[in-house]
Amino acid sequence: MLDIVIIGGGPIGLTCGLAAQKAGLSFVILEKGTLVNSLYNYPSTMTFFSTSEKLEIGGYPFATTHVKPNRADALEYYRRVALSNELPLRLFEEVLTVDLIDGAEHNTNAYRVVTTKGIYEAKRIIIATGFYDIAVNLDIPGEELPKVKHYYQDPHFYTLQKVVVVGASNSSVDVALETYRKGAEVTMVVRDGQISNRVKYWVRPDISNRIEEGSIKAYFNSNLKAIREHEVDIETPDGIITIANDFVMAMTGYKPNFNFLKKVGIKLSEDGKYIPQYNPETMETNLPGIYLAGVVCGGMDTHLWFIENSRVHAEMILGDILSK
Missing domain, CATH: 3.50.50.60 (FAD/NAD(P)-binding domain)
Structure with missing residues (x-):
């Protein structure tokens, strides 16, 4: 024994x-x-x-x-x-x-x-x-689709793709910046009103500047509501919007x-x-x-x-x- x-x-x-x-x-x-x-x-x-x-x-x-x-x-x-x-x-x-x-x-x-x-x-x-x-699920329609990823390895895979990144933590910000720099069209969906205070101090200014200049689109105080093969629905303060989408990176923890x-x-x-x-x-x-x-x-x-x-x-x- x-x-x-x-x-x-x-x-x-x-x-x-x-x-x-x-x-x-x-x-x-x-x-x-x-x-x-x-x-x-x-x-x-x-x-x-x-x-x-x-x-x-x-x-x-x-x-x-x-x-x-x-x-x-x-x-x-x-x-x-x-x-x-x-x-x-x-x-x-x-x-x-x-x-x-x-x-x-x-x-x-x-x-x-x-x-x-x-x-x-x-x-x-x-x-x-x-x-x-074990990833924390979104619990929304379409989350089971193959294009939804809870784990992320390399940004090259997302070149020229329309990518939605859910979250505003370190992992979310890294995914957004890295895929953007490999040629992806990136949209962030953030539940709160700002990027998380836990984001690495040397990265936070980078993501803030990319959002401010419009290189990365960000919807704050918003939630992803549904995922379909070629589009997603986002609940924003101004109502539901639908955008074209190839991949969802659910960095939800x-x-x-x-x-x-x-x-x-x-x-x-x-x-x-x-x-x-x-x-x-x-x-x-x-x-x-x-x-x-x-x-x-x-x-x-x-x-x-x-x-x-x-x-x-x-x-x-x-x-x-x-x-x-």
Whole structure:
């Protein structure tokens, strides 16, 4: 039986693995996709808001020539850390169930983890599954059409296309600017009255100027209401307008896998924020021996936890495990 099963092979899952390794505990890291799967699915041109030292894990320096590291820098760094430490990774192995072992009591912390490739038994479970795998839907007619994208990789694909970008956050602004500069005709649909204050400070003037000069059309205090094969309806303060459209980039945000948390038995708040129940001093949930780490702790508030401020979760969790 393992001491720990870590579910999630992102930066925080790796951090937990490094802490477990340092403590001399037996463990395995299960990841349903590739190594740091969420980062891999970031846009190819993505630049982090944080500096490299704030993204470091396990005390290993993150060296880069860029002031702000990009996606390629991060993939290289986390892969090198994982491989050089020979972390026991099981990639492309999705967790299906986490249950108490038959006959065990909760206070014995004996759990069976069933995956798409095998079965593991462990005394403790750490869930560090992030939030980037499930998009927040618009819930409007036509959202199921192939031209609607919740993820974005490269702007070249949208050359000479009529693109609607929904949202006004960092991802929305990046998509709007990058596709515009590759020759797309870009229209932004923004629910609020302005571009989000969270937009990176070196990007905000750029998008504001492009909107002001008319290079990018923006409808503020507006909502996308319907999507069809070659057009969309936008609800604006002046009424519904219909414009021609080839692609909809729905940058509406992402959310943790709440169904998985509930299936495991972790209690979630009933206020619509779905904040999981855990002890903020130990990160242990309502289920003894099952811990949470990283962004998943914030429920729908995915701006609460980041790599830089949730790295400490690993130390808190391992400290609690070792104390018992």
